[in-house]
Amino acid sequence: MKRVAMETLSLSKINYFLKTKTLGQKIISFTTVDSTNSEAKRRSADEPEGAVLLSEVQTAGRGRLGRQWLSPGGNIWLTVLLKPELPATKIPSLTSVAAAAVCLALEQLRPSIADRLQIKWPNDILLNGRKIGGILTEMQVSAAKVQAVILGIGLNVNLKAEDFPEEIRSLASSIYLETGEIPSREQLIASILNSLEHLYFKFLEDDLSETLAVCRRKSAVLGRKIILIDHSGKPTSSGKLDRSGSPSGQIREAEALDLGSNGELLIRYENGEKASIISGEISLRLQ
């Protein structure tokens, strides 16, 4: 497969494809930044809802639970700053909103990969069962009020196998590796923002139906046996997971039944006990 030389992101090309009212109406782009989510947090008070931060490279890209996110150039590392006037308990649903938006955008741009594209609840985007992207939703809360939501989206576009450290080489992948093609990043970014705005505006109207339909349709998890790893040491669900945590996390087996009305995962443990899991400090493995 021939590789295309990496091109610089063009903001005017993104604008050309953008159909949004709010999201991406302001785009702040960097060649290098520690993490677009960290930069968005630093700027959140000064930037408007819908501002998008993009960076070619992240030197300290982050995943959930403080994990490292490999972020070299030629991929998509973006953060959308949102300021919904909602209680903090509503915010985890935005991970599902973003995951659905990424899937819709990829399906639209590459219909041929649609049936190989999945969401590993709550935040991983899989292609052919391998992780090609992830969502990192963070929030800033002050005086019990959500000041800002920092919605990070990372998508591996051009990464090659040797770019990944050995330990994740069999689990992680990129659009290039799975399809042999490098799509237009500008078109993909615009398409993600177009879908995200549509689903986000619905979310603000308390309508998650389309998001949930996409997340169910694309789920790599529903109907399957899973392993839940609890890193919190605290109860993690409305069910009872009350053993104290260890550095590696408490492990329990369950079956993934459905998504709840806010995108939470409804599960049944091996002993028949049911619970609803919000993303928080849980990692999930497919069995």
Ligand code: ATP
């Ligand atoms: P997991 O996917 O293992 O359940 P998680 O969803 O809890 O983890 P994430 O924040 O989604 O955690 O991802 C962080 C993990 O993803 C890292 O620990 C590493 O294993 C892997 N990773 C890091 N960079 C990339 C990348 N660019 N593409 C795919 N996977 C990556």
